[in-house]
Amino acid sequence: MDELRERNIVLAKICEQAERYDEMVKAMIEIATNSETELTVEERNLLSVAYKNVIGARRSSRGDYYRYRAEFSVGNQRKDAAENSLCAYKKAAEDAEKLPITHPIRLGLALNFSVFYYEILNNCEQACKCARVAFDSAIAELDTLSEESYKDSTIIMQLLRDNLTLWTSNNEGEKDTAASPKGDKK
Numbered sequence: 001m002d003e004l005r006e007r008n009i010v011l012a013k014i015c016e017q018a019e020r021y022d023e024m025v026k027a028m029i030e031i032a033t034n035s036e037t038e039l040t041v042e043e044r045n046l047l048s049v050a051y052k053n054v055i056g057a058r059r060s061s062r063g064d065y066y067r068y069r070a071e072f073s074v075g076n077q078r079k080d081a082a083e084n085s086l087c088a089y090k091k092a093a094e095d096a097e098k099l100p101i102t103h104p105i106r107l108g109l110a111l112n113f114s115v116f117y118y119e120i121l122n123n124c125e126q127a128c129k130c131a132r133v134a135f136d137s138a139i140a141e142l143d144t145l146s147e148e149s150y151k152d153s154t155i156i157m158q159l160l161r162d163n164l165t166l167w168t169s170n171n172e173g174e175k176d177t178a179a180s181p182k183g184d185k186k
Contacts, residue, residue: 005031012050019104052098063085063092067082085116089112096109102141107157111134115163128164131167135160138157
């Protein structure tokens with residue numbers, strides 16, 4: 001194996017550990033385009049990991065983009081932006097299933113998707129379900145967190161928990177208000 005190829009493999013592995021997937025893709029493309037032989041199994045796996053992470057993050061970003069548009073739109077534009085956001089988040093969630101449950105990208109996606117359900121679709125139940133599943137699953141796997149992603153993952157988990165607390169307290173407050181007779185304020 002030539003020296004440049006070997007250096008790019010090492011670089012790709014370092015990029016993976018640092019979660020710098022765009023740079024990992026560049027290193028692997030360098031290998032693929034400058035090689036006269038087929039990629040090895042290890043090289044194909046590195047390329048696959050790089051692209052899955054880059055694409056997963058971008059799909060989440062696409063959902064976020066449409067969610068932001070929906071926040072500031074009205075009528076059919078809001079409806080279209082919400083539908084586009086939902087499709088992008090669902091596809092990103094499907095792709096994120098390939099990542100570890102505690103991976104910051106997967107947790108961040110769950111956080112943003114749950115906010116979408118709560119703020120755009122006004123579906124508190126689905127928002128809480130999305131956030132709770134992500135949080136509970138990650139808590140169960142907390143001991144498997146790598147040192148590199150521990151801080152990011154735990155910060156996102158805290159945000160998930162904070163949202164759950166806020167949303168469930170808001171929801172209970174609304175139920176209490178709805179259950180109390182009108183005009184009977186003590």
